[in-house]
Amino acid sequence: MEIFFTVATIALVGIILLPFYRVVRGPTVFDRLLAIGAMGAKTIGLVCMFGFLYGRFDMFADIALAYAVLNFIAGIAVAKYFRREREASS
Amino acid sequence: MSLLQIAVSVGLIVVGLLIMLVGSIGILRLPDFFSRTHAASKVDTTGIIFLLLGLVVIEGVSLAMAKLLIAIAFIMLANPVAVHALARAAWLRGDRPWRKEERAETNGK
Amino acid sequence: MSNDPSGNSSKTSVSRGFFWGEAAILLLFWLVMSGKYDALHIGFGLIAVGIVMWLQYRSPGSAEEKKDKSLLAHFHRFPFYIPWLSVQMIKATWQVTIIVLSPRMNLDPCVVEFKSAQPHSVARVTLANSITLTPGTLSLKVDGDRYQVHALTGRNADELLEGAIARHIARLFGASGERAAYDGKRLAEFEDD
Missing domain, CATH: 3.30.70 (Alpha-Beta Plaits)
Structure with missing residues (x-):
């Protein structure tokens, strides 16, 4: 079980790193933001997996929930900011 | 931990990881921002929910499980909204979706 | 749940039920998140629930906003x-x-x-x-x-x-x-x- 969780966590880290290509190369700014949002959403799962690996799941569940809320707020705020930018410039 | 519990949870976690892998590949492969939002919203949300459900099964009935269920409900509501906010910002900013070439030509006149 | 915009008089008793239901759900949420069940922590929870309910129901707002105020009234299905x-x-x-x-x-x-x-x-x-x-x-x-x-x-x-x-x-x-x-x-x- 321990081994399975270790392997699954490593696989999850690989999956999280894949969209990083979009963050670096993404043609538009929204591609980058979308990739960052997707990475953040998957990180919620990663935090929970770490909780199981370290055997302190009750604590990491709180962290995961807080991270989910933070990721959501950040996405909304950034989306609003980039719309404002256009309105101000046009 | 019973054997059935472990089997179900391992299955759910593996399925969740595969779905998230598809979501990542989709973000890399799809041609434009708007089709990538489909991969980020539907596929990622489903993948994370499968992964967390696997953890719920292995955790059993406890306070942490209740927290995980709250997290699942929150992700189900919040992830599509965040992606929608981005897509809306791009759409209102004037970005237009990629289209198949032949369709773009026939509709152009 | 009625659709007519002028159903305020008949709605008060119903929305009172939803009001206390919403408070109960918030308190349950607090209990799940805190995980400590002594008088002090539950007291903090009651204060927090009171603040949240006050924030939600505080402003008079328009008629439509008032109708939408109790989320539970719409979300019980x-x-x-x-x-x-x-x-x-x-x-x-x-x-x-x-x-x-x-x-x-x-x-x-x-x-x-x-x-x-x-x-x-x-x-x-x-x-x-x-x-x-x-x-x-x-x-x-x-x-x-x-x-x-x-x-x-x-x-x-x-x-x-x-x-x-x-x-x-x-x-x-x-x-x-x-x-x-x-x-x-x-x-x-x-x-x-």
């Missing part, structure tokens, strides 16, 4: 929504999986617009969320009754314009489901707004 949404999400994931993993991606994106008569703003939000999670469609803009939706394939767009999803949401929130999806059209030119 939520349990019926989750299984349906789960099935839709799995279908949607399967479709995107096939598109992404096939060597030549079979995409034909288009943007459609339609109108949908929903009973209140919570229903509108739920519909937009459902559009995003159902196969092949993603809501771009919601403006009152008007929805602009990006669809991955033409078939997804046609299915959406048939209105099964919108009708399901309207029925879920107690409306008849008539005029759930009308004035549907494809935005051929992708013109602004």
Whole structure:
């Protein structure tokens, strides 16, 4: 079980790193933001997996929930900011 | 931990990881921002929910499980909204979706 | 849940029930999150719940806002929504999986617009969320009754314009489901707004 969780966590880290290509190369700014949002959403799962690996799941569940809320707020705020930018410039 | 519990949870976690892998590949492969939002919203949300459900099964009935269920409900509501906010910002900013070439030509006149 | 805009007098007793129900749910949420059950922590929880309820019900607001104030009044049929949404999400994931993993991606994106008569703003939000999670469609803009939706394939767009999803949401929130999806059209030119 321990081994399975270790392997699954490593696989999850690989999956999280894949969209990083979009963050670096993404043609538009929204591609980058979308990739960052997707990475953040998957990180919620990663935090929970770490909780199981370290055997302190009750604590990491709180962290995961807080991270989910933070990721959501950040996405909304950034989306609003980039719309404002256009309105101000046009 | 019973054997059935472990089997179900391992299955759910593996399925969740595969779905998230598809979501990542989709973000890399799809041609434009708007089709990538489909991969980020539907596929990622489903993948994370499968992964967390696997953890719920292995955790059993406890306070942490209740927290995980709250997290699942929150992700189900919040992830599509965040992606929608981005897509809306791009759409209102004037970005237009990629289209198949032949369709773009026939509709152009 | 009544649809008439002037149902304030008959609604007070009902919304009082929802008021205490909402407070109970918030308190339950606090108990789950805190995990400590002595008098001090539960007391803190009661104070926090009181502040949240005061913030939510404080301002007078317009008539429509008042109607929408108690989220529980609109969300008490939520349990019926989750299984349906789960099935839709799995279908949607399967479709995107096939598109992404096939060597030549079979995409034909288009943007459609339609109108949908929903009973209140919570229903509108739920519909937009459902559009995003159902196969092949993603809501771009919601403006009152008007929805602009990006669809991955033409078939997804046609299915959406048939209105099964919108009708399901309207029925879920107690409306008849008539005029759930009308004035549907494809935005051929992708013109602004």
